[in-house]
Amino acid sequence: MTDPSRPGVAASGRRRAARRGPAIALIPAVAAVFGGSLAWAGQHDPLAAAEPSAVDEQVQPEPGAAAEQAVADLTARVRDARARVAALTATVAEQREAAHAKQAADAAQASAAQAAAAQAAAAKAAAQASAAQRRASAPAPPRVHVVTRASG
Amino acid sequence: MLALDDGDRWDLAQTTIPDVRTRTFRAMASQVTFVVVDPSPGADAALERAESVVREVERTCSRFDAASDLVRANAAPHQWHEVPARLAHALAEAGRAHEETAGLFDPRVLEMLLSWGSAESMPAAEGPLVRAVGLATRGREAGSPTSAFCEPWRPRVARDGSTYRVHLGGTGVDLGGIGKGLAVRWAAAELGAAGRGSMIDAGGDLAFSGSSPDGGAWRVGIEDPFGGDEPVLVLEVNHGGCATSSIRRHRWTVADEQVHHLVDPRTRLPGGRGLAAVTVADPDPARSEVWSKALFLTGGAAIGTRADELGLAAAWVRLDGRVGVSAAMEPLTIWRRPSTQGPTAGEGQEAQS
Structure with a gap:
């Protein structure tokens, strides 16, 4: 930004802006190169395929399969x-x-x-009936002269 | 009573029966009856003597009469006592019976009877006696192992002229198991010539001689120990004695257990397992009484075998009502109650009453 109250300052600012332009323009290119490098490294990491990722363990089935x-x-x-x-x-x-x-x-x-x-x-x-019948039909006891009983 | 009084049988107590003379009196806790058939001129004197004999036995040999000579001797059984001839003879006979029965007849059971509270029971009136007493002493608990029961009883009798002295052997005795039989034996001897026939009934202990009023043998009914007027058997006896031992009348309760007067001296407990009554007919009335008790104590399991071994005429009624007779009793048996009839006599062949 130019300060109108200071004319010498305006000239140096224009020079600084002229230098910043190409620098800023190089940033995307550098970033692209760096990103490409990362991508290449990631694709060529020998351990990447052997170790399952944490994301793999927590893979949620799709709603229909569950x-x-x-x-x-x-x-x-x-x-x-x-x-x-x-x-x-x-x-x-x-x-x-x-x-x-x-x-x-x-x-x-x-x-x-x-x-x-x-x-x-x-x-x-x-x-009992037979006994009673026998008794009834049996001869009566003969006359006895005496009876023996418990003598004490 | 002499006979069942159903109007169809002899009632010999009736003096209206011709040619029969009777005498009835009470002695030895029983009704005693003499019968003389076709009395001879000396019959009345014979009857008098016979009654005197019975009363003398009661007077000298009773353990219930405090004034009797036996009670006096029992009070000091370790000493010699001068006693009447009748008691001396009775003790000698009891000693012989003790030996003959191998100790089954043992007058020393007095100790047991007294410990069971029977002192008041024996002279009770006729009829079933079931009495509770408070004494708990019974059986083996009552005597010490050193009791005289362990040794044979050996009473000693000494005679010096007409004086008799006895020693009881250290233990009081009860002659109830032979006294009445001896009285009947001795009284029967007095009546032997009193007539054509005679009979004595001393509360179930019987003696016979000669002919009955019918002119034949004497017919004897054996009482049903479970009650009822009808006898279980009817015997025909010409001569000798007959006696029955039964638990029907003399039993009482000690410590909630029923006991009776027929004590087994081997166990000192009431004996005769499985038996209600035993009758023995023997030529000697005293032996009849002794063996009716001794066979009773033999118990239901062995009585038939034992009676046959001894050749005794015996009949028995078991607690389950079965009636059995020994081989020697068979010829005397002229009638059996139908419900008691079995194939024949003997062990295991008895019929249910």
Whole structure:
């Protein structure tokens, strides 16, 4: 910028500006050369391919693939749950069947016991009736002259 | 009573029956009845003597009469005592019975009976006796190992002219297991010539001779120890004695356990496992009484075998009601209660009552 109040200063500024122009014009070229060098080095770094980059480890699937995976996982879980439900249902059915079988066996046993008791009672009654009949039809005891009993 | 009083049987206590003379009195805690069939002129005197014998045995040999000679001797069993001839003979007979039964008959069971509180039980009126006492002493707990029970009983009897002295061997004794049988034996001897036949009933201890009022043998019913009027067996006996040992009447409770008067001297506990009653018919009334008790103590498992080994005429009623008879009893048995009839006599062949 020229200061109008100072004429000598205006002449040196014009010279300085004339020098800055070519310098500034060289900057893009230098930057381009430098960038090219970096690009070339990066392409030719022998370790660059061997070491995975941090960015590679955190690669996020694309939105469509993640959803498919989630659906697959959920489907697998549902399949597992169904399998467990089926297994539990089978177990419950087995236990119920066993309980029914036991009840049936107990009932049969009780029935058999009742039948046996009834049979025994009938046999006892028959025996008693037979004894009573025998006694009734048996000859009365002969007249006795005396009875022997506990003498103390 | 002499007979079942159902109107169809003999009631020999009735003096209206022709040619039969009876005498009934109470002695030795029992009703005693004498019967003489076709009495001879000396029958009344014989009956008098027979009653005197029974009363003398009671007077001298009872452990319930505080004034008896036996009670006096029991009070000092380690000393010699001058006693009446009747007690001396009774002790000698008891000693013989002790030997013959290999100790199963042991008058020293008095110790056990007293410890169980039976002092008041024996002379009780007839009928079942179940009494609770507060004494807890029983069985082996009651005696020390050094008790005289461990050794055979050896009473000593000495005679000097008409004087008899006895030594009990250091232990008080109870002659209840033989006293009544001896009284019946000695009384029967007095009645032997009193008539065509005679019978003595001393509370179940019996003696017979000659013919019955029917002209035949004497028919004897064996009481059902579980009650009822009908006997379990009817025997026919011409001569000898008959006695029954049963737990029906004399039992009581000690420390919540029921005990009875038939004590096994080997265990010092009530004996006769599995048995309710045992009857023995033997020519000697005293032996009948002794062996009815000794066989009872043999127990239900071995009684049949033992009775046959000894040739004893025995019948027994088990606690489950089965009735058995020994081989020697079979010929005397003329009737069995139908519910007790079995194939034959003997162990394992008894019928259910």
